[in-house]
Amino acid sequence: MIQLEILGAVAMLTLHRPPVNAIDQAFVARFQEKLDDIIAAAPALVIIRSDQTCFCAGADLSLIRGFFAAPDGVEAMVAYVTSLHAVFNRLESLPAVTLAAIDGPALGGGLELALACDLRIATTRAKIGLPEARVGMIPGAGGTQRLTRLAGPGVAARLILGGEVIDGQEAARLGIVQWVSAPSDLEQRLKDIADRIAGLSRGALVAAKDCIAAWFDPAVDGYAREIEKPRAMMRSDEARRFVEAFFARKP
Structure with missing residues (x-):
């Protein structure tokens, strides 16, 4: 099914x-x-x-x-x-x-x-x-x-x-x-x-999706959610890997 x-x-x-x-x-x-x-x-x-x-x-x-x-x-x-x-x-x-x-x-x-x-x-x-x-x-x-x-x-x-x-x-x-x-x-x-x-960061995608959803809910401050999301993201190994990979690719 x-x-x-x-x-x-x-x-x-x-x-x-x-x-x-x-x-x-x-x-x-x-x-x-x-x-x-x-x-x-x-x-x-x-x-x-x-x-x-x-x-x-x-x-x-x-x-x-x-x-x-x-x-x-x-x-x-x-x-x-x-x-x-x-x-x-x-x-x-x-x-x-x-x-x-x-x-x-x-x-x-x-x-x-x-x-x-x-x-x-x-x-x-x-x-x-x-x-x-x-x-x-x-x-x-x-x-x-x-x-x-x-x-x-x-x-x-x-x-x-x-x-x-x-x-x-x-x-x-x-x-x-x-x-x-x-x-x-x-x-x-x-x-x-x-x-x-x-090929994108799953953590970033999920966080961004959550922020986009805030637009539809008048009870949620989407800007405040954007400020709060990096707290967890910057502690993640995934975000660190993506940042380091970006600079490793730069000439």
Whole structure:
């Protein structure tokens, strides 16, 4: 259902629930288990991708239909959505850089999963959207908040209220993804990005990610966090190695 491979400083998380990586309770539980493994391995970068033609089509609609039919369906639905919030919040705060590689449809909960990542790359054949209004629902697993935060209320309204699905090129233009590539170039682009990030200081990346997150929380002083982070970083062997390596390279 979800496979994890640790390749040095890079963790590769591959979604594998044919045919469209629909998200049900078992998928969520498995994802949480893999996040446990990632935290234990402490990579610098986590790449999330799919081995299906679809990145992730979102919620399992047969599951949602069952909630409507069940006597306790409302509470079951709320519990399911709460579990999605829990796993996506944990992904968002993971002590590693996270990159979603979208080559195919990323719709509904699938896009919400990608929005919980720090970075996103899409191919030109990607299909990106939050079209839940088409089935009488809302993007309730963080989509209304993360897309608005990322791309602004105008873009969020266009996709959510308009039920629009866009391609990777348009997603890059709107700032939803940071890179776009031809499908044939995706592997090389991923390698280039992974090599660059994996060559950076993991401690610095995690600290910088934490500082960036402060921007979204009015209760946190991001400038104070920037001042505090070097206390731990300057005591680390890793930071010392990176500084010494820099000066060793200088002519």
